[in-house]
Amino acid sequence: xxxxxxxxxxxxxxIDLGDRSYDIDIGADLIGRSETFADVPRAxxxxxxxNEVVAPLYLSTLRGALQSRHERVLNVVLPDGESHKQWLTLxxxxxxxxxxxxxxxxxxxxxxxxxxxxxxxxxAACYMRGVSFVQVPTTLLAQVDSSxxxxxxxxxxxxxxxxxxxxxxLKVVCDLDVLRSLPDREFSAGMAExxxxxxxxxxxxxDWIEDNIDALMLRDPMSLAHAVRRSCEIKAQVVGxxxxxxxxxxxxxxxxxxxxxxxxxxxxxxxxxxxxxGCGMVMAARLSQALGLVDAxxxxxLNTLVKRAGxxxxxxxxxxxxxxxxxxxxxxxxxKAEAGEIRFVLIDPPGHAxxxxxxxxxxxxxxxxxxxxx
Amino acid sequence: xxxxxxxxxxxxxxIDLGDRSYDIDIGADLIGRSETFADVPRAxxxxxxxNEVVAPLYLSTLRGALQSRHERVLNVVLPDGESHKQWLTLxxxxxxxxxxxxxxxxxxxxxxxxxxxxxxxxxAACYMRGVSFVQVPTTLLAQVDSSxxxxxxxxxxxxxxxxxxxxxxLKVVCDLDVLRSLPDREFSAGMAExxxxxxxxxxxxxDWIEDNIDALMLRDPMSLAHAVRRSCEIKAQVVGxxxxxxxxxxxxxxxxxxxxxxxxxxxxxxxxxxxxxGCGMVMAARLSQALGLVDAxxxxxLNTLVKRAGxxxxxxxxxxxxxxxxxxxxxxxxxKAEAGEIRFVLIDPPGHAxxxxxxxxxxxxxxxxxxxxx
Numbered sequence: 001x002x003x004x005x006x007x008x009x010x011x012x013x014x015i016d017l018g019d020r021s022y023d024i025d026i027g028a029d030l031i032g033r034s035e036t037f038a039d040v041p042r043a044x045x046x047x048x049x050x051n052e053v054v055a056p057l058y059l060s061t062l063r064g065a066l067q068s069r070h071e072r073v074l075n076v077v078l079p080d081g082e083s084h085k086q087w088l089t090l091x092x093x094x095x096x097x098x099x100x101x102x103x104x105x106x107x108x109x110x111x112x113x114x115x116x117x118x119x120x121x122x123x124a125a126c127y128m129r130g131v132s133f134v135q136v137p138t139t140l141l142a143q144v145d146s147s148x149x150x151x152x153x154x155x156x157x158x159x160x161x162x163x164x165x166x167x168x169x170l171k172v173v174c175d176l177d178v179l180r181s182l183p184d185r186e187f188s189a190g191m192a193e194x195x196x197x198x199x200x201x202x203x204x205x206x207d208w209i210e211d212n213i214d215a216l217m218l219r220d221p222m223s224l225a226h227a228v229r230r231s232c233e234i235k236a237q238v239v240g241x242x243x244x245x246x247x248x249x250x251x252x253x254x255x256x257x258x259x260x261x262x263x264x265x266x267x268x269x270x271x272x273x274x275x276x277x278g279c280g281m282v283m284a285a286r287l288s289q290a291l292g293l294v295d296a297x298x299x300x301x302l303n304t305l306v307k308r309a310g311x312x313x314x315x316x317x318x319x320x321x322x323x324x325x326x327x328x329x330x331x332x333x334x335x336k337a338e339a340g341e342i343r344f345v346l347i348d349p350p351g352h353a354x355x356x357x358x359x360x361x362x363x364x365x366x367x368x369x370x371x372x373x374x
Numbered sequence: 375x376x377x378x379x380x381x382x383x384x385x386x387x388x389i390d391l392g393d394r395s396y397d398i399d400i401g402a403d404l405i406g407r408s409e410t411f412a413d414v415p416r417a418x419x420x421x422x423x424x425n426e427v428v429a430p431l432y433l434s435t436l437r438g439a440l441q442s443r444h445e446r447v448l449n450v451v452l453p454d455g456e457s458h459k460q461w462l463t464l465x466x467x468x469x470x471x472x473x474x475x476x477x478x479x480x481x482x483x484x485x486x487x488x489x490x491x492x493x494x495x496x497x498a499a500c501y502m503r504g505v506s507f508v509q510v511p512t513t514l515l516a517q518v519d520s521s522x523x524x525x526x527x528x529x530x531x532x533x534x535x536x537x538x539x540x541x542x543x544l545k546v547v548c549d550l551d552v553l554r555s556l557p558d559r560e561f562s563a564g565m566a567e568x569x570x571x572x573x574x575x576x577x578x579x580x581d582w583i584e585d586n587i588d589a590l591m592l593r594d595p596m597s598l599a600h601a602v603r604r605s606c607e608i609k610a611q612v613v614g615x616x617x618x619x620x621x622x623x624x625x626x627x628x629x630x631x632x633x634x635x636x637x638x639x640x641x642x643x644x645x646x647x648x649x650x651x652g653c654g655m656v657m658a659a660r661l662s663q664a665l666g667l668v669d670a671x672x673x674x675x676l677n678t679l680v681k682r683a684g685x686x687x688x689x690x691x692x693x694x695x696x697x698x699x700x701x702x703x704x705x706x707x708x709x710k711a712e713a714g715e716i717r718f719v720l721i722d723p724p725g726h727a728x729x730x731x732x733x734x735x736x737x738x739x740x741x742x743x744x745x746x747x748x
Contacts, residue, residue: 087461098532103712126500129527129538153503158472164503165539338477 011225013232015148016240020168024147024232026225030175031111031136032061034068040134040170043105046070049093049120050111051080054138057181062111062136070107074100078116082269085115085155087163093123107132107170113139113186114146114273118161121152125167135172140179140190140224141274144197144231147172149239149252155268159333160260174228176221188310189274191216192255194227195305196281197234199298200254200345200353205230206305213308251353254345255281258315258370261330265318278311283370285347290362293348315370323371324364385599387606389522390614394542398521398606400599404549405485405510406435408442414508414544417479420444423467423494424485425454428512431555436485436510444481448474452490456643459489459529461537467497481506481544487513487560488520488647492538495526499541509546514553514564514598515648518571518605521546523613523626529642533707534634548602550595562684563648565590566629568601569679570655571608573672574628577725579604580679587682625727628719629655632689632744635704639692652685657744659721664736667722689744697745698738 010027023039030036046066050059055077066073076096078089097106110120110133117135124133137143153164179187194216198206208226209216215223235252242249259280262271271279285299307313319326331342342363343355384401397413404410420440424433429451440447450470452463471480484494484507491509498507511517527538553561568590572580582600583590589597609626616623633654636645645653659673681687693700705716716737717729 087465091461094530094537095532098530098536098707101707101714103714105712126527126537126539128536129525129540151503153500156468156472158469162472162502163468163500165500166503333472333475338479340475340477 011229013148013229013236015168015236017150017168020150022169022171024172024174024236026143026174026176026228026232028175028177028221030173031058031178032065034065036173037065037069037134040069040107041105041132042069043107043132044071045100045102045106046073046109047097047100047102047106048073048075048109048111049078049116049123050075051078051116053080054112054116058111058138058178062109066109074102078119080115082115082155082263082273085119085268087154090119090123090154093119094127097123097127102127102131104128104131107134109134109136110169111136111138112142113137114142117142117146118152118164119154121146121150121167121169122154122164125152125165130167132170133167135169137172137174138178139182139186140228141186141193142190143174143179143228144190144235145193147174148232148235149249160263160268174232176224176228179219179224184310185272185275187217187219189272189278191309192274192278192281192306192311194231195302195309196252196254196277197231199281199285199302199347199350200251201234201238201351202230203351205234206350210301210305213305217308217310250343250355251345254347254353255279255284257331257334257342257344258283258327260334261318261327262316264330265326266316271312271316275312278306278309279313279315279370282306282313283315283366284345286370287344287358287363287366288346288348290366291346291356291358293346294350298347298350314373315367317371324360324367327367328360328363385603387522387603387610389542389610391524391542394524396543396545398546398548400517400548400550400602400606402549402551402595404547405432405552406439408439410547411439411443411508414443414481415479415506416443417481417506418445419474419476419480420447420483421471421474421476421480422447422449422483422485423452423490423497424449425452425490427454428486428490432485432512432552436483440483448476452493454489456489456529456647459493459642461528464493464497464528467493468501471497471501476501476505478502478505481508483508483510484543485510485512486516487511488516491516491520492526492535493528495520495524495541495543496528496538499526499539504541506544507541509543511546511548512552513556513560514602515560515567516564517548517553517602518564518609519567521548522606522609523623534637534642548606550598550602553593553598558684559646559649561591561593563646563652565683566648566652566655566680566685568605569676569683570626570628570651571605573655573659573676573721573724574625574719574727575608575612575725576604579608580724584679587679591682591684624717624729625719628721628727629653629658631705631708631716631718632657632701634708635692635701636690638704639700640690645686645690649686652680652683653687653689653744656680656687657689657740658719660744661718661732661737661740662720662722664740665720665730665732667720668724672721672724688747689741691745698734698741701741702734702737
């Protein structure tokens with residue numbers, strides 16, 4: 001078992017991207033302290049973008065910490081949910097910024113989960129062709145996933161995250177205290193991405209998660225601090241080698257090809273992203289097994305851990321009359337597809353992932369088996 | 375007088391931006407030849423984005439040249455005009471790309487003027503977080519302005535180009551033959567940006583333009599080739615020193631602060647961008663004079679040349695009851711403004727520009743004088 005660093009001290013993960021480098025701070029009681037934001041430029045205006053669920057919980061706390069950094073701190077409160085991750089909501093942010101006369105030095109703060117982070121980041125990428133932003137992720141998923149990588153964007157009726165930009169934050173603040181208010185279902189969704197880092201990069205980390213899954217599910221701060229830090233480190237390592245996702249970075253999408261099909265097929269918001277990824281990982285592991293890359297024990301092990309994290313492991317039927325075809329259709333518009341060929345992130349061997357195509361027949365069989373309760 | 379290079383040979387201006395470097399090819403009969411596009415990657419899909427005015431003239435010519443580069447060449451024909459430079463039109467491009475199953479390797483071709491170029495470039499910047507695009511500018515303005523710098527974007531009801539990205543093209547093809555079909559008014563609009571490069575960077579070039587203004591207005595290819603090349607070279611020099619417009623690059627906006635106010639105040643499309651810039655340059659020269667930076671002779675000289683290029687030199691009254699206030703109000707939301715302070719690009723001395731604030735009273739006086747026929 002790896003030692004978890006003590007929670008009292010804020011931990012820092014450096015994301016090394018040349019002149020776009022930034023730090024992720026991980027610790028307790030961060031968002032209410034002005035020192036947390038000491039390295040953010042003293043722009044005249046700071047704008048907190050959040051949603052109607054998070055605003056009552058943390059908006060005034062963050063506002064308080066930012067008062068000393070900016071002459072005025074404005075806020076934009078968006079509706080909650082993945083269904084609002086679209087142009088009209090983005091337009092709301094632009095309207096606010098322009099009405100308030102925000103200039104190019106304005107700093108945006110994304111206070112919320114992945115949806116708020118992706119939209120705020122994309123707004124920052126596009127407003128006056130680019131302003132700075134700080135990520136303050138309030139969900140476990142956002143802390144371990146969207147806080148590293150600079151991916152921002154919105155959905156299109158024909159596909160998730162189809163419109164977006166790579167735009168790195170000035171810094172990321174992962175306050176572990178805010179995870180206490182997270183609903184169980186959302187907490188589990190975050191666990192999916194933490195578990196993900198094991199099979200694709202670090203089986204010792206998977207061992208550690210298995211050993212600490214009970215403490216993690218009880219939201220023990222010391223266990224969480226380690227899980228968040230190690231997840232960010234692994235993601236940083238992968239992203240550092242491939243900032244613009246031309247190759248190796250795609251391994252981070254383990255479980256996402258099936259997962260995106262589930263999300264799109266069920267209608268965005270029906271399944272949480274992390275739930276779809278959790279189930280998608282089990283499906284991708286099964287596909288890896290079907291291609292002879294991993295053994296049945298590995299699939300069972302992953303299935304068990306995903307289940308213990310409170311995540312679904314039985315895939316939904318998207319269309320009773322042509323279920324596999326529907327999955328395949330949805331996966332073919334995935335951004336990783338090339339000229340219509342789906343490239344799956346497969347485990348080969350455990351602790352390492354690679355991109356490969358697979359025949360429709362084999363994939364269809366995996367889908368059929370995954371839709372049946374084990 | 376500088377020698378104009380012979381038109382028979384295609385001239386190339388290299389835009390040096392590290393791994394985002396690209397070439398601008400300037401010459402006759404370029405868009406119909408497949409050799410022109412020999413260095414574009416052989417992606418399975420190429421998509422020509424153009425508008426309903428340009429399509430009947432050059433779409434089939436460009437399609438022909440691209441057939442050998444891509445397995446399929448698709449096209450998206452947008453409505454014409456600045457008023458369509460907005461999200462809904464951009465959405466049309468995304469819809470086409472997704473419906474056609476375009477992947478990340480897809481290459482977009484912007485065939486048209488600045489509006490098509492800005493929107494296609496922004497679509498390329500955002501589609502799946504970034505695909506490649508080639509600029510094929512069909513207006514003089516687009517050839518000497520938007521072909522260098524990587525600025526892309528759309529308008530917002532509250533301001534021009536407020537939403538956008540920096541996204542460099544793979545290459546730019548300036549075919550001088552296509553300028554023959556350009557309406558006089560649009561040709562003049564392009565001349566505004568050519569003239570601009572003199573006062574801000576190269577007074578010898580201004581001398582050359584004055585000596586050759588008649589040939590240029592007759593669209594003499596050899597004169598045009600020199601004017602386009604030299605304009606691109608100067609812009610490249612400035613942009614190379616400041617890709618993201620943090621400082622020195624702003625000098626390229628000489629005439630644009632007043633110009634944007636004219637465009638916004640009259641309603642986008644009433645004045646062409648180049649017309650507003652032409653008039654705006656005379657206003658900015660007058661402001662430079664008011665601050666003691668240039669003499670009256672310089673203002674007269676610029677005024678005369680702008681007029682000979684067929685451009686307006688008398689500024690429009692935007693609001694009879696509070697004209698100067700309306701101008702100032704519109705200029706305060708300019709992207710170059712900082713915390714509400716307008717920064718003007720002023721000539722100081724001729725051949726060099728710098729950014730400075732100016733008191734509202736002095737600016738108001740310049741506006742009042744500029745709105746009266748000389």
